Amino acid sequence: MYEDVELSLKNLREAFEVLSREKSEKKNKFLKRLAEKIDENREYLKAENSKDVERARELKVKESLIDRLVLNDKRIDEMIESCQIVESLRDPIGEVVDSFVREDGLTIYKVRVPIGVLAIIYESRPNVTIETSILALKSGNTILLKGGSDALNSNKALVKLIKQALDDAGLPRNSVELVEHTDRSVVDYILKQRGLIDLIIPRGGKSLIDYVVSNAKMPVLETGAGVCHIFVDESADIDKSIAVIDNAKTQRPGTCNAVETLLVHRKIASEFLPKLKKLFDDKKVEIRGCVETRKVIECAPATEEDWSTEYLDLIISVKVVSSLDEAIEHIKKYSTKHSEAILTENYSNAMKFLNAVDSSTVYVNASTRFTDGGQFGMGAEIGISTQKFHARGPVGLKELTTTKFIVFGDYHVRK
Amino acid sequence: MYEDVELSLKNLREAFEVLSREKSEKKNKFLKRLAEKIDENREYLKAENSKDVERARELKVKESLIDRLVLNDKRIDEMIESCQIVESLRDPIGEVVDSFVREDGLTIYKVRVPIGVLAIIYESRPNVTIETSILALKSGNTILLKGGSDALNSNKALVKLIKQALDDAGLPRNSVELVEHTDRSVVDYILKQRGLIDLIIPRGGKSLIDYVVSNAKMPVLETGAGVCHIFVDESADIDKSIAVIDNAKTQRPGTCNAVETLLVHRKIASEFLPKLKKLFDDKKVEIRGCVETRKVIECAPATEEDWSTEYLDLIISVKVVSSLDEAIEHIKKYSTKHSEAILTENYSNAMKFLNAVDSSTVYVNASTRFTDGGQFGMGAEIGISTQKFHARGPVGLKELTTTKFIVFGDYHVRK
Numbered sequence: 001m002y003e004d005v006e007l008s009l010k011n012l013r014e015a016f017e018v019l020s021r022e023k024s025e026k027k028n029k030f031l032k033r034l035a036e037k038i039d040e041n042r043e044y045l046k047a048e049n050s051k052d053v054e055r056a057r058e059l060k061v062k063e064s065l066i067d068r069l070v071l072n073d074k075r076i077d078e079m080i081e082s083c084q085i086v087e088s089l090r091d092p093i094g095e096v097v098d099s100f101v102r103e104d105g106l107t108i109y110k111v112r113v114p115i116g117v118l119a120i121i122y123e124s125r126p127n128v129t130i131e132t133s134i135l136a137l138k139s140g141n142t143i144l145l146k147g148g149s150d151a152l153n154s155n156k157a158l159v160k161l162i163k164q165a166l167d168d169a170g171l172p173r174n175s176v177e178l179v180e181h182t183d184r185s186v187v188d189y190i191l192k193q194r195g196l197i198d199l200i201i202p203r204g205g206k207s208l209i210d211y212v213v214s215n216a217k218m219p220v221l222e223t224g225a226g227v228c229h230i231f232v233d234e235s236a237d238i239d240k241s242i243a244v245i246d247n248a249k250t251q252r253p254g255t256c257n258a259v260e261t262l263l264v265h266r267k268i269a270s271e272f273l274p275k276l277k278k279l280f281d282d283k284k285v286e287i288r289g290c291v292e293t294r295k296v297i298e299c300a301p302a303t304e305e306d307w308s309t310e311y312l313d314l315i316i317s318v319k320v321v322s323s324l325d326e327a328i329e330h331i332k333k334y335s336t337k338h339s340e341a342i343l344t345e346n347y348s349n350a351m352k353f354l355n356a357v358d359s360s361t362v363y364v365n366a367s368t369r370f371t372d373g374g375q376f377g378m379g380a381e382i383g384i385s386t387q388k389f390h391a392r393g394p395v396g397l398k399e400l401t402t403t404k405f406i407v408f409g410d411y412h413v414r415k
Numbered sequence: 416m417y418e419d420v421e422l423s424l425k426n427l428r429e430a431f432e433v434l435s436r437e438k439s440e441k442k443n444k445f446l447k448r449l450a451e452k453i454d455e456n457r458e459y460l461k462a463e464n465s466k467d468v469e470r471a472r473e474l475k476v477k478e479s480l481i482d483r484l485v486l487n488d489k490r491i492d493e494m495i496e497s498c499q500i501v502e503s504l505r506d507p508i509g510e511v512v513d514s515f516v517r518e519d520g521l522t523i524y525k526v527r528v529p530i531g532v533l534a535i536i537y538e539s540r541p542n543v544t545i546e547t548s549i550l551a552l553k554s555g556n557t558i559l560l561k562g563g564s565d566a567l568n569s570n571k572a573l574v575k576l577i578k579q580a581l582d583d584a585g586l587p588r589n590s591v592e593l594v595e596h597t598d599r600s601v602v603d604y605i606l607k608q609r610g611l612i613d614l615i616i617p618r619g620g621k622s623l624i625d626y627v628v629s630n631a632k633m634p635v636l637e638t639g640a641g642v643c644h645i646f647v648d649e650s651a652d653i654d655k656s657i658a659v660i661d662n663a664k665t666q667r668p669g670t671c672n673a674v675e676t677l678l679v680h681r682k683i684a685s686e687f688l689p690k691l692k693k694l695f696d697d698k699k700v701e702i703r704g705c706v707e708t709r710k711v712i713e714c715a716p717a718t719e720e721d722w723s724t725e726y727l728d729l730i731i732s733v734k735v736v737s738s739l740d741e742a743i744e745h746i747k748k749y750s751t752k753h754s755e756a757i758l759t760e761n762y763s764n765a766m767k768f769l770n771a772v773d774s775s776t777v778y779v780n781a782s783t784r785f786t787d788g789g790q791f792g793m794g795a796e797i798g799i800s801t802q803k804f805h806a807r808g809p810v811g812l813k814e815l816t817t818t819k820f821i822v823f824g825d826y827h828v829r830k
Contacts, residue, residue: 021770100791100792102790102792106781106785108791108792110808113773115803115804116803198803199803199804214632217629219634219802219804237826240826241826243826243828244826244827244828246828247828247829248828251828251829343826354821355436358528358819359819360819360820361819361820361821361822362819362820362821362822363821363822363824364822364823364824365823365824365825365826365827366521366822366823366824366825366826366827366828367827367828367829369828369829370521370822370827370829371820375517375829376515376523376820377515377517377523387634388530388531388613388614388817389530389614389634389804389805389817390804390805392817392818392819392820393525393818393819393820402803402804402807403807403808404773404774404775404776404777404807404808405775405776405777405786405791405807405808406769406776406777406778407776407777407778407779407781407785408779408780408781409778409779409780409781410780410781411652411655411656411658411659411758411780411781412659412780412781412782412785413658413659413661413662413663413666413781413782413784414662414666414782414784414785414790
């Protein structure tokens with residue numbers, strides 16, 4: 001039924017046997033060529049992308065989602081920059097991450113090695129195609145890409161350039177394979193290929209992730225939806241806090257690290273909330289508040305559902321809490337364990353929040369928007385892991401490797 | 416149906432909320448008390464264990480498996496030593512494993528944190544009860560133990576001592592819970608508890624592991640059966656090789672790191688095999704040889720099934736190969752990716768073997784018996800991971816942690 005995908009997986013395995021042992025030199029040549037190719041093909045990429053965007057507009061997709069889909073010169077520049085950054089990053093393969101020399105001289109090295117054939121199932125953003133592929137390839141893995149059907153033309157164009165750059169660098173062109181089927185059942189087919197796919201990475205909304213986690217027969221690297229919280233403590237600097245919240249909500253609302261829920265300490269609610277409302281009225285952000293919030297400012301009511309909703313849009317839910325503990329309890333109940341922040345001048349509250357909140361990234365006095373491989377100095381990322389196994393937080397080059405022990409002896413025997 | 420297990424899981428989650436934030440001081444006090452308790456209760460432990468051993472004898476269990484079950488003074492000494500070693504190990508929790516200070520001053524630390532509620536499903540060896548519990552607890556996790564029904568009396572006695580030691584140290588006594596049901600369906604019940612169990616670890620034979628991997632709804636840390644190979648290259652020192660193989664097969668044949676298949680280079684077969692036969696005749700090891708082996712020495716024939724069998728017994732399969740490449744191909748086909756060794760004096764062959772063999776541990780000129788947390792300087796281990804995800808090779812303290820990012824800012828916003 002999906003003979004072409006079956007063939008892709010076979011090709012990816014064969015390509016892995018070659019790619020996993022290639023030196024950095026060729027992998028970096030590929031990255032250099034890919035950056036050049038993307039730059040040379042700007043008009044082609046934008047033309048293919050505009051087909052996808054037009055179709056989305058026809059389908060009345062909401063603007064924050066169309067924003068994710070668009071390839072403009074700024075985003076193309078970012079893709080080129082990602083290639084250049086990943087080229088400049090040290091190849092993780094072969095790195096000795098630990099060593100132990102026994103008293104008897106037996107010498108044990110723990111070294112990084114590639115994982116194998118990866119697969120990623122993702123939604124609209126075409127830049128994911130580039131970021132994922134370059135990270136997978138530089139770390140010696142091959143990868144099956146299943147992007148959103150709304151970005152198919154963009155992804156086909158990008159994968160064409162990737163394969164040309166692989167060719168130019170003398171690497172197997174089958175190291176990256178795009179699934180072009182747009183029906184849902186191809187996902188079910190992919191999820192069953194244990195043994196052929198070593199690791200699967202879902203990247204998108206909660207329903208996609210839950211579906212993959214529940215149905216995949218191979219290990220899953222869960223990259224998460226983000227219902228991110230900011231708690232404004234009573235001691236926070238209010239004007240600086242407003243600036244942080246503005247950044248966390250409006251800089252790019254369609255991303256998983258944008259804030260969705262604000263928890264405000266009761267003692268500062270009457271001073272803080274009117275300032276918040278003024279800002280968000282200007283920025284056209286809809287506030288959905290708890291009963292207590294609505295006693296201070298005029299806004300829509302927040303329902304139980306709001307507390308667990310990832311809006312990905314210019315909407316924010318606001319709840320007044322009576323203590324740090326109540327804020328932590330709310331986060332424990334509704335967080336997707338992505339990113340949470342406390343804004344405070346109180347040292348003990350800051351340390352308590354850092355310890356007690358069980359999320360991939362926990363901030364004191366900073367915007368949640370920093371949770372990103374690029375911002376964290378990892379070059380680029382394949383997603384944000386919200387699980388605790390293997391990798392947590394931004395998944396960059398090192399997170400796409402495993403290790404093995406290599407041991408040098410002189411006919412050693414165990415006593 | 417399993418209300419008691421359900422209650423255990425609830426208790427473990429509550430205990431985790433406390434234990435995960437405890438300082439090393441209390442955890443080390445627990446380890447010290449446990450070592451004392453085990454020492455004080457030697458006769459009690461041996462008496463409870465002898466009930467299990469007698470029952471196994473009645474059931475005509477084979478001696479190599481009974482060997483795994485027995486608690487004698489030497490094994491009790493080893494358990495005490497494990498407690499002392501783990502007490503002496505640095506607590507991994509809070510360790511900063513990576514850091515990044517951005518140009519704008521935002522300071523990012525990647526720190527080790529506990530995973531949560533673990534579960535282990537294992538077979539006969541009662542020492543696993545101690546080694547698993549102390550590693551889980553020292554790394555801040557709580558743990559559900561489902562041991563083999565043949566070791567139930569031994570495990571009940573050990574868990575009783577663990578709970579007493581937890582009490583003495585002021586830690587939650589519910590941090591370790593033993594499943595006492597001996598029916599198979601309790602395993603199915605456990606495998607469904609996604610959300611309540613964060614990580615499940617099967618430790619035992621291939622069928623147990625396959626069953627857990629196929630049916631668990633939560634992440635699995637696959638600890639593996641070992642069909643371990645040694646390749647004797649044409650340049651190997653034959654007498655030293657014989658000593659290594661003797662160690663790898665006979666020192667403790669019931670363990671997963673014992674060698675099961677020998678691959679012998681054709682050019683040295685006529686000199687090597689008779690020496691091997693003399694050794695193994697003396698040590699009462701049964702040789703099952705390929706057609707070519709049987710042209711050189713008298714032995715039973717190896718069937719196709721032998722190449723993928725973990726004997727865990729005084730049996731070894733032997734195959735003559737014509738090259739290093741043929742040896743690597745055989746390993747690729749039949750290995751469980753646990754431990755493999757090359758015995759050689761040829762530098763290039765050694766390096767090629769290290770690179771090409773995709774197992775958790777790959778040796779040059781050493782016995783496969785070294786693949787063990789204690790031997791690798793990790794204190795003790797919870798098993799040998801033969802998967803590539805999260806942890807590979809011996810699983811010690813650090814492998815039972817995850818990380819989170821904690822970020823210190825000064826009202827930083829993303830540009």
